[in-house]
Amino acid sequence: MILELRDICKDYIQGKMTVPVLKNVCFEMEEGEYVAIMGPSGSGKTTLMNIIGCLDQATSGTFLLDGEDIGGLNDNQMSEIRLRKIGFVFQSFQLLPRQSALENVMLPLSYAGVPKKERRERAVMALERVGLGDRIDFKPTQLSGGQKQRVAIARAMVNHPKILLADEPTGALDSKSGEQVMDLFHSLNEEGVSILMITHDADIASCAQRQVIIRDGILRQGGR
Amino acid sequence: MLENIRLSFQGIWSHKMRSFLTMLGIIIGIASIISIVSTIKGTNEQIKENLIGAGNNSIQIELYQGDSAYWMDQGAPQGVSAPNQEVLEEVLKIPEVKSASFYNKRDYADSIYYKNTSMDGGKLLGIDRNYLSAAGYDICAGRGFADSDYTQIKKVAILDDKAASTLFQHENPLGKTIELKGEPFTVVGVAKASEEFEPVINSWNDYYTYYGEQMAGFVLVPTASWPILYGFDEAQNMVLQANSTEEMSDAGRKAAEVLNTNLVSDQEQFGYKAQDALEKAKNLQKLSASTNNQLLWIASISLLVGGIGVMNIMLVSVTERTSEIGLKKAIGARKRTILGQFLTEAAVLTSLGGVIGVAAGNVLAKVISRISGTPAAISIPAIVGSVAFSMLIGIIFGLLPSIKAANLNPIDALRHE
Ligand SMILES: Nc1ncnc2c1ncn2[C@@H]1O[C@H](COP(=O)(O)OP(=O)(O)OP(=O)(O)O)[C@@H](O)[C@H]1O
Ligand SMILES: [Mg+2]
Numbered sequence: 001m002i003l004e005l006r007d008i009c010k011d012y013i014q015g016k017m018t019v020p021v022l023k024n025v026c027f028e029m030e031e032g033e034y035v036a037i038m039g040p041s042g043s044g045k046t047t048l049m050n051i052i053g054c055l056d057q058a059t060s061g062t063f064l065l066d067g068e069d070i071g072g073l074n075d076n077q078m079s080e081i082r083l084r085k086i087g088f089v090f091q092s093f094q095l096l097p098r099q100s101a102l103e104n105v106m107l108p109l110s111y112a113g114v115p116k117k118e119r120r121e122r123a124v125m126a127l128e129r130v131g132l133g134d135r136i137d138f139k140p141t142q143l144s145g146g147q148k149q150r151v152a153i154a155r156a157m158v159n160h161p162k163i164l165l166a167d168e169p170t171g172a173l174d175s176k177s178g179e180q181v182m183d184l185f186h187s188l189n190e191e192g193v194s195i196l197m198i199t200h201d202a203d204i205a206s207c208a209q210r211q212v213i214i215r216d217g218i219l220r221q222g223g224r
Numbered sequence: 225m226l227e228n229i230r231l232s233f234q235g236i237w238s239h240k241m242r243s244f245l246t247m248l249g250i251i252i253g254i255a256s257i258i259s260i261v262s263t264i265k266g267t268n269e270q271i272k273e274n275l276i277g278a279g280n281n282s283i284q285i286e287l288y289q290g291d292s293a294y295w296m297d298q299g300a301p302q303g304v305s306a307p308n309q310e311v312l313e314e315v316l317k318i319p320e321v322k323s324a325s326f327y328n329k330r331d332y333a334d335s336i337y338y339k340n341t342s343m344d345g346g347k348l349l350g351i352d353r354n355y356l357s358a359a360g361y362d363i364c365a366g367r368g369f370a371d372s373d374y375t376q377i378k379k380v381a382i383l384d385d386k387a388a389s390t391l392f393q394h395e396n397p398l399g400k401t402i403e404l405k406g407e408p409f410t411v412v413g414v415a416k417a418s419e420e421f422e423p424v425i426n427s428w429n430d431y432y433t434y435y436g437e438q439m440a441g442f443v444l445v446p447t448a449s450w451p452i453l454y455g456f457d458e459a460q461n462m463v464l465q466a467n468s469t470e471e472m473s474d475a476g477r478k479a480a481e482v483l484n485t486n487l488v489s490d491q492e493q494f495g496y497k498a499q500d501a502l503e504k505a506k507n508l509q510k511l512s513a514s515t516n517n518q519l520l521w522i523a524s525i526s527l528l529v530g531g532i533g534v535m536n537i538m539l540v541s542v543t544e545r546t547s548e549i550g551l552k553k554a555i556g557a558r559k560r561t562i563l564g565q566f567l568t569e570a571a572v573l574t575s576l577g578g579v580i581g582v583a584a585g586n587v588l589a590k591v592i593s594r595i596s597g598t599p600a601a602i603s604i605p606a607i608v609g610s611v612a613f614s615m616l617i618g619i620i621f622g623l624l625p626s627i628k629a630a631n632l633n634p635i636d637a638l639r640h641e
Contacts (some may be wrong), residue, residue: 050635053554055554055634055635055638056635075559076559079553079556079558079559080556082554082555083555083556083557084556088554088555091639094547094551094554094638096236096548096551098234098235107225107552107555108555108556110227111552111555111557111558111561112554112556113235116431155555156555159556205335
């Protein structure tokens with residue numbers, strides 16, 4: 001089991017009020033699965049994703065990632081898990097604007113302490129894998145939206161994470177670029193990568209093997 | 225680390241204008257410190273060179289009566305023993321002493337004539353064979369005194385170059401006869417200080433008094449011939465040369481001790497004292513340094529202001545780069561990685577400011593030196609210290625912004641657009 005969430009609650013404190021955003025979320029995901037989370041705006045999708053991505057801690061409940069209990073880990077331990085086990089893809093790409101595609105992809109490798117020469121080799125391979133072998137020295141401003149997102153995917157995959165987390169990866173893309181990204185996800189999944197994806201778009205969600213829906217912080221498991 | 229430094233330079237380069245303005249406080253502070261230190265150092269070297277006489281290392285040991293040097297012009301003191309050969313041998317045994325010589329002296333010998341030209345206020349010295357080397361003089365024309373000049377009590381004289389030009393103008397003095405207290409003496413040689421140095425500083429009276437002594441020319445005769453002019457067995461002063469500049473004080477002190485233990489005097493207040501040029505130089509240096517130290521404090525304040533400027537810009541930079549920091553943390557950067565990145569950036573920025581400041585400071589020191597005539601000397605420790613210190617300022621004032629960056633919550637940071 002790659003993900004195991006039991007009775008996860010997340011509250012935000014707004015002044016004197018406590019606003020519950022996630023209410024007793026239970027969710028499981030097998031290794032190698034490809035799951036889409038759908039739900040209206042403000043329903044708590046990103047909040048859930050942040051908890052799964054070890055960017056945030058749940059207010060209550062248990063969360064096991066790859067069998068390891070995340071509750072109670074400190075800041076550095078969470079960083080370590082994000083580095084080794086999780087790959088992030090964001091709606092707004094989040095590439096460093098002044099660095100080339102290659103440098104962007106090399107970044108997580110340097111945090112992981114990979115030797116310099118190997119970093120370059122692995123980053124080039126990751127960029128070739130997403131079809132950008134001829135764009136390694138381009139700056140983000142010189143790339144199209146779809147290409148930027150593929151650089152971001154290369155960056156997410158370069159440390160061979162256990163799971164790829166994507167928050168509306170096609171949200172800022174036209175339908176053709178979006179399709180390319182979906183094709184890439186599909187083939188990565190075929191290679192055995194677990195993928196959890198948030199989307200608004202039912203067509204995009206249908207690319208996944210399984211869909212779950214979240215509404216007002218309550219998660220409903222879709223058919224399996 | 226190297227990677228961080230490279231990225232820092234990249235960041236500085238991509239905001240050239242801002243980086244320069246940020247560094248300006250550091251640049252100005254370091255430049256003023258460097259120029260002040262160079263001026264202090266230049267002045268000090270000049271003082272030392274002028275007072276000690278570059279490389280000459282000679283020390284005067286004079287007979288004192290009470291607190292002031294005995295003025296031989298009033299006649300040699302009665303009842304004070306004249307030094308003898310054994311005392312000289314004993315002085316020469318002092319390890320710091322290279323050579324030593326006794327001499328008779330009159331400071332204002334007024335009856336020195338060549339034909340009708342007189343030399344007023346010239347010095348007249350009776351010297352032994354070691355004097356010229358111990359006092360740091362070379363014969364530049366003619367010859368020095370020969371053994372026969374002493375044994376046969378010849379009436380011969382050596383002039384220094386100033387006396388030669390005063391008495392003879394453009395005539396060749398060699399072989400000419402001058403009159404000393406009515407006695408004819410033949411000029412056999414002209415001597416010249418082996419190291420010439422020109423006074424540059426002109427603010428301290430003390431300094432000029434000392435220097436003034438050397439301005440008038442002098443006439444040298446063999447000690448053996450001295451009694452022709454003055455009395456027999458006069459008390460004498462001593463000049464000696466130390467092995468090195470550092471040993472000057474010791475050599476002078478020890479030699480004076482030897483002279484004093486051998487001094488026989490029926491009056492209590494006579495004694496020998498070494499003119500400690502090194503000590504004198506140090507005192508003058510202290511004087512010039514203390515005025516400049518106040519300037520250094522003012523310059524340090526500008527460094528402090530520069531440091532606060534760096535902190536301010538770094539805080540702005542952290543806010544501006546919130547999403548970059550958030551992303552880096554999200555993909556696995558640890559706190560200390562982010563901390564290291566920002567600290568390096570601050571340190572590189574201020575070090576660069578330090579380097580530019582050092583360059584500007586050296587140029588400034590040269591300009592000041594040109595305008596005011598005070599010398600400037602580049603001080604390597606000051607340069608290394610300045611760059612190290614500006615790096616330290618970067619680390620100190622970069623700490624707060626860097627901690628702020630390292631502690632950013634990645635979610636908030638990513639949400640930041
Ligand atoms: N830091 C926070 N403090 C207070 N409330 C928050 C905070 N972050 C999120 N929320 C609230 O939690 C709720 C869920 O937000 P979340 O970002 O998870 O929605 P979402 O499902 O991702 O929406 P969208 O599809 O628009 O991205 C919202 O009502 C939001 O206002
Ligand atoms: Mg969202």
